[in-house]
Amino acid sequence: MILDLDIGNTLSKWRLKDTQSSEIRSRGAVWTREEWRPGADxxxxxxxxxxxxxxxxxxxxxxxxxxxxxxxxxxxxxARSTRETLGVVNGYDEPGRLGVDRWMGALAGYQLAGGCCAVDCGSAITVDFVLPGGNHLGGYIIPGLRLMKESLKLGTRNVAIDPESEAEALLEPGRRTVEAVNHGIYMAAVSAINRIYSEVCDQQAVALPMLLTGGDARVVSRGVHVPHAVWPDMVYGGLEACFPLTLAERAGKMSGAPRVPEPVSLEKIRAGLAFSMLL
Ligand SMILES: Nc1ncnc2c1ncn2[C@@H]1O[C@H](COP(=O)(O)OP(=O)(O)OP(=O)(O)O)[C@@H](O)[C@H]1O
Ligand SMILES: CC(C)(CO)[C@@H](O)C(=O)NCCC(=O)O
Ligand SMILES: [K+]
Known part of the structure; x- marks a missing residue:
């Protein structure tokens, strides 16, 4: 068996993968902490x-x-963030300082889709860009949904956004503090992602497929209108690409990889951007 570990600031995610069949046998998550208790954790x-x-x-x-x-x-x-891996050139001035989860996501996204926009909705929301050809441009870091809420200190920190909520409902004006906060931070997250995507595609003159991962990916996905795919195992995909161990991995297959979303045309992206500037 292979044990894959994605240690984040909040949660440490793990999964067990069968070396022979490449099947995922089990998975779980525990709070990140300094000491593990194998067996229980x-x-x-x-x-x-x-x-x-x-x-x-x-x-x-x-x-x-x-x-x-x-x-x-x-x-x-x-895994470590390097200057260049698997055809992707790290956009950071100091490549080692790029969060390795972002680097894994960028490598997985590039392996799957070529140029891409890789979004990770975890403790932080990160948006990274890789151009066709492999140039990683760098990216954006904003607080994640939970962090945004905690920073407000309005007594609403324990009322999470219901992950089953519809985006339309979450984008309406709130009529209670907890609703105003939840809808506000949701609006902040999805509009930032939409805007960042359009700006960078416009600057670089290329329409890129978008991939979403992280604990809040599903709920964020409903508010993002850019064509995209949710790939919960994107960080693990980077680990598979960097350290291929199974037959399938050696053939370039990453577990749970979605179909590559077809981006809308650059003209449409630019028209949307121009329209939003007029309002
Ligand atoms: N059981 C859970 N415990 C904590 N957060 C959860 C849980 N389920 C979903 N979430 C959501 O997932 C987000 C955490 O993201 P994720 O699962 O990617 O882990 P993370 O450790 O925060 O990742 P990273 O630190 O690498 O950004 C939180 O903002 C929270 O809203
Ligand atoms: C931004 C986070 C916290 C997202 O998990 C992580 O990627 C990280 O700690 N990065 C280091 C800073 C950087 O990527 O520039
Ligand atoms: K993460």
Missing amino acids: IPDLDVVESVRISSVARAAVLDETVSLLRHRVPHVYV
């Missing part, structure tokens, strides 16, 4: 022969995790 390590890790938590969390795993698992692979 993560699955039985006796069946695991390889671990692949993407971590944006504090260095101590990764160090602790790796030292624990090295005693129990034959192969431990840790």
Whole structure:
């Protein structure tokens, strides 16, 4: 078995993948913390022969995790942001400083779709761009839905946006504090994503397919009108591409990869942008 770990600021996601069949056997998430309790937190390590890790938590969390795993698992692979990998050239002045989850998403997106806009809706919302040809332009970081809400301190932090809500309802003016906050932050997130996408496609003169991942991807997806696909395993896809272990992975297949969304034409994107400027 392969254990894939995506250690975020809030949640640490894991999944177990069968080395022979490439099937996902189980998955889960626990709060990110410095000490793991194998068995309770993560699955039985006796069946695991390889671990692949993407971590944006504090260095101590990764160090602790790796030292624990090295005693129990034959192969431990840790992803790092580099200057160039798999045809993608990192847009950061200091490539190592790009969050490795963003780098994994960009690599997975490029492997799947060629040029792309990779959006991760987690603790932070990140929007990264890779051009056809592999130039990563860099990206945008804004607070995620939960962080935006917590920063307001209006006593609404415990009332989350219902992930089943319809976008239309979430975009209406709120009539209670909790509704005003939830609808406000939702509007902030989806309009930022829509605008960022249009601006960058306009600047670069290319219509790019958009891919969405992260804990809030589903609810954000309903408010994003740009054609896009939700890919919950996008960060894992980057790990598969960097450290291919199964037959399918060696053939370039990433688990759960969606069909590549067909972007609308550049003319339409530009017309939408011009229209929104007039209002
Ligand atoms: N069970 C849950 N616990 C916490 N957050 C959840 C949960 N389910 C969904 N979410 C939503 O997911 C978001 C967290 O995103 P994600 O699951 O991608 O993890 P993350 O650790 O925050 O990622 P990162 O730190 O890498 O951005 C939160 O903003 C929250 O609204
Ligand atoms: C932005 C987050 C927190 C998103 O998970 C992560 O990618 C990170 O810690 N990045 C480092 C800063 C940067 O990417 O520029
Ligand atoms: K994440």
